[in-house]
Amino acid sequence: MTPKWEIVSLPRWEMTAYWILSFISHLFSFHQLHKFSKGELSSVKNLTQDFKAWGSQDGSRCDETRLRVVHLMKHTSTSLDGEESGAEHEVSLDRAVELERGFLIWGNKKDPTDFEWSFWNEWAWRSLFWSLIGHAVLSRLAAFYLPRLRVAVLTGYGLLSAGWLLGVRGVLVLLLHLSISLVVAQLRSFTFTWLCSLMLLSTLHFTPPQDLQRSWYSSEDHYYLLVFSTAVCSLRCISFSLELSWCPLQDGGHNSPPRLNGKLKDQILQFYKLSTYCFYHPLFYNGPIITYKDFSEEIEKPVCDISVLHLLREILRLCLWWCLAEFMIHYMYMHAIQSNETYLEMLPPWALGGLALALVQFFYVKYLVLFGAVSLIVRLDGLEPPSLPRCVSIMYSFTGMWRQFDVGLYKWLIRYIYVPLGGSRQGVFRKLLSTALAFGFVCFWHGCHDYLMYWALLNWVGVLLENVLAHFLSSGPLHNAILHCLSPRMQRRGLALISAFSTGFLILSNLFFLGGIHVGRIFWKKVFVQGFTSVTVSMLELNGTGDDAVMRRKRFLKENTMIRRLTNSSSSSESLIRSVICEPGLSPLLKRGETCGQMPYCVVSVMPIIFPYNGIDH
Known part of the structure; x- marks a missing residue:
């Protein structure tokens, strides 16, 4: 019999501190993404256009354009401080991705580039909303007559x-x-x-x-x-x-x-x-x-009798979810940003963390609306729909995400693929095979694109690693040693710390699914590669060791980060870009790359520690 972990409550003050820290980190990262949406994108857009113009010019005009590019690069280094009006930046982004006129927030435009949300919204107002009402009315009349x-x-x-x-x-x-x-x-x-x-x-x-x-x-x-x-x-x-x-x-x-x-x-x-x-x-x-x-x-079954008050409460809740989704695409242009590699490369660290959180949170709220509206009609017919998705901010494992987000699809996969192929009852190999085929079918059903293959592979590996780790920690000798050395509260904190890494990779896999390979690649580079490097550098500085090596490493990271950003922002050659970086006036810009990946890793990895919920999945 597999040993079970004892789940205990943490002190009230500690849980309160976690909730406050979580709430503040969410709001701050979202605010940074909002600032980038409104204040940074114009400079990036103009910089890209001038690089292209520079590459196509000759003679005296090239020198003039070069000075403009240098000026824009200096301006880009300070535009995040809010020195330029949001309206001007929004016009630039509007030209890049064709923002739509907003209606939920006065004077703000909205980001329409999430295909699924725009598609179902348009169809809902065009016909589906009315046909669902017709179904509900007809079902009641037929049940009576x-x-x-x-x-x-x-x-x-x-x-x-x-x-x-x-x-x-x-x-x-x-x-x-x-x-x-x-x-x-x-x-x-x-x-x-x-x-x-x-x-x-x-x-x-x-x-x-x-x-x-x-x-x-x-x-x-x-x-x-x-x-x-x-x-x-x-x-x-x-x-x-x-x-x-x-x-x-x-x-x-x-x-x-x-x-x-x-x-x-x-x-x-x-x-x-x-x-x-x-x-x-x-x-x-x-x-x-x-x-x-x-x-x-x-x-x-006969149709369900629901009180008018309960029905109105469910409709009000559905409207609030819809308003929240609309507010997000009015306040943060996360889908427009994630569709452009130039913008992604220029994202400040906290804004990158906000982008990752905003993408998965919007996906969650979107399906609260899409599944919530349908589930309400289904319940009126006497059917019990699958549970609505669980908030992604309190998910910390691949297994939990599959069990509790799209519950209907999860039950379908278990019943028709996982169990018939052997599941966990016929040895390790059959379990690996049935799990792989389940994820493979989900990839094929969604379209079998390359980014879906990465997403399915990451989920498969994530589920397997979680099961291996759970089995390892629950093995007799190690389990007994943990129980002997750590108190129940420290066991919970330790498991939450381990789950922080699972949460980071869970968000990474979802970014492959929601944004494509380029979003996952940039997030991996800036959070997991540069982020871990920056954390290590910071620890060495605090300890007062390795100063010269640290400074050389930081300068190397700064220069290469800037080169990659400029390469993605223009069609000119790399040698041309390097000549711009050698401009003496660009030193303030290079100073902005000090900890380019540190903060988003903090945003991502702290979440499962803040939200231990009721314990770790067994």
């Missing part, structure tokens, strides 16, 4: 709504996927079900089907809505097919059609149930994912 046919009515409404938004050809594509999946499901084979499903999913990545489907619509938004619907529908087809192979569907229930005799009629009944599952309107476009087993059991 036609209780035996309520599910059939909702299935018909889902088909009509899909046809209205996707068109007849879009619905036919989905029905074709359903038909092929159902035919293969008759084989009652786990292997053939998965092969068929992977082949159907792969059609989303082939150019000829993509071009054909794009030609059906007048805008890209309709095409992407079809892609999202097809991807989510594929998960439901897999769930239905595997449940059918494990436990043949039973007829009956007050919402089921009358018993039909004959094999063909049974298959028609199966197709009807699959259509009910796939075209259930609230979950149709973006989830969350509910397995067919849970759906078939809960859809038979």
